[in-house]
Amino acid sequence: MSAAESGDTSSPGQRLQKVLAGAGVASRRVAEQYIVEGRVRVNGTVVTELGSRIDPEKDLVDVDGTAVQLDATKRYVVLNKPTGVVSSMKDDRGRPDLRRFTAEWPERLFNVGRLDADTSGLLVLTNDGELAHVLAHPSFGVTKVYIAKVEGRVTAQTIARLTKGIALEDGPISADKARLLDASRDRSLVELTLHSGRNRIVRRMMAAVGHPVVELVRRQFGPLHLGTLPAGRARELTKVERGALLTLARHEAGDSTPPGAPQETE
Incomplete structure (x- = not known):
């Protein structure tokens, strides 16, 4: 149990509101308000004591459920x-x-x-x-979103196949989401959302449904x-x-x- 969780104000460490201010969350006065309102957690436990101290190198802090970066050496x-x-x-x-x-x-x-x-x-x-x-x-399984330019005209039936699941040599796979962005006779744009970590999975999926990838861009990562x-x-x-x-x-x-x-x- 950390000093913040126990409410021990005599323990070594830094005051929680000072750490929050130093991390750029808010001014020290506003950080104190966050603590009193129960919006701050240390190692998953709500802390409401203004005298609470933490070890920024070991303790994990979040405000309103969003993690706070305390280690300034991380880039x-x-x-x-x-x-x-x-x-x-x-x-x-x-x-x-x-x-x-x-x-x-x-x-x-x-x-x-x-x-x-x-x-x-x-x-x-x-x-x-x-x-x-x-x-x-x-x-x-962190979610990734890709935009694939593929050969041929992709149909709604093909999009349904991608989400329903297709068989590959290393096992079945399905997209979390698939969306047709544009289609012409020669080329189509498809957006795929996947959490799979399998190698070259987008290229292999699109080839399996008859639409080899011409260009591939990852637009989102988590x-x-x-x-x-x-x-x-x-x-x-x-x-x-x-x-x-x-x-x-x-x-x-x-x-x-x-x-x-x-x-x-x-």
Whole structure:
């Protein structure tokens, strides 16, 4: 039990309202109001004592159910990975890799999961190993949204097949959601929402229903959206985005899974 949970104001640590203010949640006075109103939890327990102290290096804090980043050494970056770049910080075959996009940050960042060289879109870069494990591990099933340009005219029946389920060589698979965005005689745009971590799953699904992928972009990863970020550009997550990402990671981490399984790749 932390000092905050026990209400022990003599314990070492920092005052909760000071930590919240330092994390940019609100001014210290407003943070005190949040605490009194029961809107702040420490390690899952509501704390209402203004004298409560916590250890920012060990305790987990959330406000109104949204996680608060207390460790300022952790960096969270979103990249719009262009095609032709491999999802690696150092490619042993000399191909273009992710190092060119991380030069402006002093921390040693690494990618969460992978995108194929031929696939563009949202890729998360971080130095937070615990969060990366939760987000990339297939067993946690974080939702991803893709836009696929495919060959041929996709019909409503094909969309229904994608959500109902199709058979692949490594077992059946179904999209959480599928939506036809545009269709012509030669090309169609399909939006697929998946939580699967199986390799090249979008390409294999679309090929199985007779519409090979021509171009593929990942537009969303969990609570993060690519938005208008240009290809080849990276930016730090906003405070709101960090909170949403950490909240998701903490929620998913409730189901402990041993490391070692392969990361998702598309």
